[in-house]
Amino acid sequence: MEVIILPSSKEIGALAADAIEELVRTKPAAVLGLATGSSPLPIYDELARRHDQDGLSFTQAHGFALDEYVGLPVGHPESYREVIRREFTNRVDVAPDNVHGPDGSAADIQAACLGYEEAIKAAGGVDLQILGVGTNGHIGFNEPGSSLASRTRIKTLADQTRQDNARFFDTIDQVPHHVVTQGLGTIMAARHVVLVAFGAGKAAAVRDFVEGPVTASCPASVLQFHPHATILVDEAAAAQLAGAATYRHAYDNKPEWQGL
Numbered sequence: 499m500e501v502i503i504l505p506s507s508k509e510i511g512a513l514a515a516d517a518i519e520e521l522v523r524t525k526p527a528a529v530l531g532l533a534t535g536s537s538p539l540p541i542y543d544e545l546a547r548r549h550d551q552d553g554l555s556f557t558q559a560h561g562f563a564l565d566e567y568v569g570l571p572v573g574h575p576e577s578y579r580e581v582i583r584r585e586f587t588n589r590v591d592v593a594p595d596n597v598h599g600p601d602g603s604a605a606d607i608q609a610a611c612l613g614y615e616e617a618i619k620a621a622g623g624v625d626l627q628i629l630g631v632g633t634n635g636h637i638g639f640n641e642p643g644s645s646l647a648s649r650t651r652i653k654t655l656a657d658q659t660r661q662d663n664a665r666f667f668d669t670i671d672q673v674p675h676h677v678v679t680q681g682l683g684t685i686m687a688a689r690h691v692v693l694v695a696f697g698a699g700k701a702a703a704v705r706d707f708v709e710g711p712v713t714a715s716c717p718a719s720v721l722q723f724h725p726h727a728t729i730l731v732d733e734a735a736a737a738q739l740a741g742a743a744t745y746r747h748a749y750d751n752k753p754e755w756q757g758l
């Protein structure tokens with residue numbers, strides 16, 4: 499796990515975008531794992547800017563969303579399919595048919611989840627998975643207690659997560675109780691994971707998953723077992739890391755050829 503502490507979300511977005519740009523330029527048909535929420539927005543803004551200004555192209559790339567609410571009508575502005583379209587894929591040139599998301603409105607959710615796993619596999623697996631982290635340590639919507647080996651399935655949102663996400667809805671009552679999410683095992687199969695976190699509200703979660711024990715009580719801690727996990731945090735989110743000086747030293751002295 500590589501922890502990189504940067505001054506602001508803008509630098510975080512730019513560094514994550516560097517890794518995505520390099521991937522897409524060397525492998526145009528790359529498979530990107532797409533998160534929603536606030537954390538990835540600086541990355542999507544930067545990728546859209548590079549698309550507009552530098553000709554960065556995603557025509558052959560594929561995108562797989564991490565998760566989706568269950569019970570929101572198709573086309574609901576806060577459904578993650580719509581959020582990903584609005585915040586990222588409509589701003590670049592990804593082919594709409596290459597963008598996939600778990601189906602939260604399927605009549606047979608379990609079959610849809612299996613189908614989603616198959617679709618990821620058929621695309622060749624995720625090359626780079628963008629992640630945020632919940633204040634309770636979730637990644638995707640794998641809430642505390644999730645199996646570390648889980649695959650795409652339905653989950654019940656923790657109260658904390660519904661409260662955290664109420665800002666996207668008029669009232670908390672409108673936040674669905676259920677979601678379909680890639681599992682922790684699914685996320686761990688991505689070849690590179692890039693988790694971004696900023697703000698003091700994430701400091702305890704970042705401390706726990708980076709430096710605490712690997713435990714289902716803090717689902718993001720499973721990333722300690724990932725062979726290529728990059729954690730990009732701002733100063734506020736890094737504030738409770740005991741090893742901050744070590745991480746800074748390693749990054750400051752990193753051989754340039756290594757990239758992210």
Ligand code: F6R
Nearest residue numbers: 533534535536537630631632638
């Ligand atoms: C979103 C997702 C969640 C969020 C997490 C942090 O697709 O999977 O794990 O990344 O809840 O949300 P923000 O970034 O809004 O703080």
